[in-house]
Amino acid sequence: xxxxxxxxxxxxxxxVGHVYRTYFPDPPGGLQEAIRQICLATGQHGVLNSIxxxxxxxxxxxxxxxxxxxxxxRAWAAPASCDLGGFSAFTTFARFAxxxxxxxxxxxxxxxxxxxxxIRPDRPAVMTYISDVVRQRRLGAxxxxxxxxxxxxxxxxxxxxxxxxRTSPVLSHPSIRDKVRxxxxxxxxxxxPNVGDDSIFDRIGISAQEPFFxxxxxxxxxxxxxxxxxAAKAVRAKVVIAGxxxxxxxxxxxVKETDSNNVVFTGQVTDTEKVALLKHCHALVxxxxxxxxxxxxxxxxxxxxxxxxxxxxxxxxxxxVNSHEETGFVVPPTSPDALAQAMNILLTDNSLATQMGxxxxxRYEQLFSGPALGLAYAELYREITE
Numbered sequence: 217x218x219x220x221x222x223x224x225x226x227x228x229x230x231x232v233g234h235v236y237r238t239y240f241p242d243p244p245g246g247l248q249e250a251i252r253q254i255c256l257a258t259g260q261h262g263v264l265n266s267i268x269x270x271x272x273x274x275x276x277x278x279x280x281x282x283x284x285x286x287x288x289x290r291a292w293a294a295p296a297s298c299d300l301g302g303f304s305a306f307t308t309f310a311r312f313a314x315x316x317x318x319x320x321x322x323x324x325x326x327x328x329x330x331x332x333x334x335i336r337p338d339r340p341a342v343m344t345y346i347s348d349v350v351r352q353r354r355l356g357a358x359x360x361x362x363x364x365x366x367x368x369x370x371x372x373x374x375x376x377x378x379x380x381x382r383t384s385p386v387l388s389h390p391s392i393r394d395k396v397r398x399x400x401x402x403x404x405x406x407x408x409p410n411v412g413d414d415s416i417f418d419r420i421g422i423s424a425q426e427p428f429f430x431x432x433x434x435x436x437x438x439x440x441x442x443x444x445x446x447a448a449k450a451v452r453a454k455v456v457i458a459g460x461x462x463x464x465x466x467x468x469x470x471v472k473e474t475d476s477n478n479v480v481f482t483g484q485v486t487d488t489e490k491v492a493l494l495k496h497c498h499a500l501v502x503x504x505x506x507x508x509x510x511x512x513x514x515x516x517x518x519x520x521x522x523x524x525x526x527x528x529x530x531x532x533x534x535x536x537v538n539s540h541e542e543t544g545f546v547v548p549p550t551s552p553d554a555l556a557q558a559m560n561i562l563l564t565d566n567s568l569a570t571q572m573g574x575x576x577x578x579r580y581e582q583l584f585s586g587p588a589l590g591l592a593y594a595e596l597y598r599e600i601t602e
Contacts, residue, residue, distance in 0.1 A: 229262045232597055233316035233339075235309075237299040237325045239269040239286055241279075245434055246513035247322065247346060250401045254320075255283035257404050257590030263597060268312045270299045270327075287312055300327050306334055313337035318597050321370075324349055326359050329366040340600045343367070344374040344399075347510035347532075348384050367392050371600045374399050376511045377533030399593060400536070403516050404586025412492025420456065420482050428454040428480075429526075429559055430497035432490060432514050435461030440503035440528065442467065446552035447503075448476045451559045455501075458482040458493055494521040499562050499569060502527045502534060505549035509534060519543060519580035524572035526558045537584065543576035 234255070239248050255265040265284035274288035289305040309331045313319060319341040321328050332341070343366075349359065367373060367386070373395045375381035382388060387396050417424045429451070433439060441457065445467060448455040455478055457467070464481075471479045485493065494500070500518035502509070502525065511533035518525050519537065525544035527534045540546040545561070547554035562569045582588070 229264050230318065230594075230597055230601060231264045231266070231316045232258070232318045232320055233312055234265065234267045234284070234320045234322065235269075235325075235328050235331070236267070236322040237270055237291075237327065239267050239271075239288075240281070242271050243434075246511075249403075249513055250346075250511075251322065252283050253401070253403050253407065253586070253589060254593055256407050257402065257586045258594045258597070259283065260586075260590050261594035263594050266312070266316060268309060270301050270305065299325070306331065310335045310337075313339055317601050318342065320344065320597075321366075322346060324363075326362065329359075329362045332366055332369070333362065340371050341369065342372045342374065342596060342600060343370045344376070345380075345384070345387060345396075346376065347508055348386055364391075367395075370395060372397060372596060374596070376401050377536035379531060379536050380510060380533050383531040397596075399589070399596070400533070400583050401511055401513060401516065402584040402586060402589030403513070403520055403580075404589070405520050406586065408520075409488045409491050411488070412490075412495050413486065413488035414492050414496075416482065416485065416489040416492050417496075420480050422454050422456070422480060424492070424496045426454065427498040427563060428456050428496075429499055429501050430456050430458065430493055431501050431503070432458045432485070432493065432517070433461075433502075435459055435463040435467060436508075437463060438504055438506035438508035439463070440505035440549065442470055443505065443550055443552045444501060444503040444555060445470050445476050445479055446474060447555035447559065448479050449474055450552075450556035451478065451563065453498065453559070453563055454478050454480055456480045456482060456493065456497070458485045458490065460484050490517075491521075494518060494523060497523060499524040499526060499544065499559070501525075501555065501559065502538075503549075503555055504528060504534065505530060507532055512537060516580065516584045519576040519584065522573040522577040524562055524569050524576060526555065526562070537579075539575075539579065542572070543579055544572050 267286045270291035271288045279286040289301045289308050291299040293300045319339050321343045323345045515537040525538040527538045528549035529546050535546050538544045545558040
């Protein structure tokens, strides 16, 4: 990864501390990449970034990465994907908060609410609201009082798309909706490798020249991959599923049950392998069917590489990144038939696929690029410190 340094002609540097439950080099995910991109992009505007996080193996405790300094404490448990720390997590957070000018929380992480309530930092705080609490409804009800207290203490709450701001029962609540503003997540294309590792195609046994559809991400319950596997049988092209996760074994069993022989699992891929897959795929498919998929950073990646996209209408930011019939197709969720139909249209109409890929790149440059992301967040940080 290239090393970015702040613009020497920028105004006085501002120290921002980002707070989230996990970060690189622990197993990657879309939100870790979103944080990395915010750090890289705002670094061009004189923002000095630090990240507070937990890790099951926090050695070394402090990492220096191209985008930021990372301060890590031990994660002792992670019930319902909520990483929890011990006593040192509180003392370290207290020191961390004193060293920054702005605290930037990423929601949801209930332990961060507990940190904020216990330490009571005297720094202005903003929150990027990634997703409603969707699956853990009982825990969500228990967590709600602390969540609302935290939300009301934020100076600004950032939604990643107008759609999510409008449809979230939390963000649209009268008590906080005046705090909400929209800043889309984004990617600086200079932060990605220029050249992909085409050896991935030999490893997985397909040709880079043959048309294939691509999914990239953690294999989680809300990604809708069982619908994609079912759809694959009706598509005369390979369907490549890149990534690992808790649904992996179930999906491989489903492939055997449905005799979907055109589905290829790559396992975990490197950054250069991912670039090769994105550059050569016919289109990217994100079949997520639940609101846990709040934005879909992989859609931004596909748009950055000028690839058409297929996603599902779930009332979140995915339909903001992928504009229906402009950059790709947005189909009903939980429908293998709808997925297969969209894939086959792009497969048989190359000119349409090319046109949508060009439109995707243009939309990326306008809304989701590094310059757009960095300027928006840097202005926000400075606004709340003035």
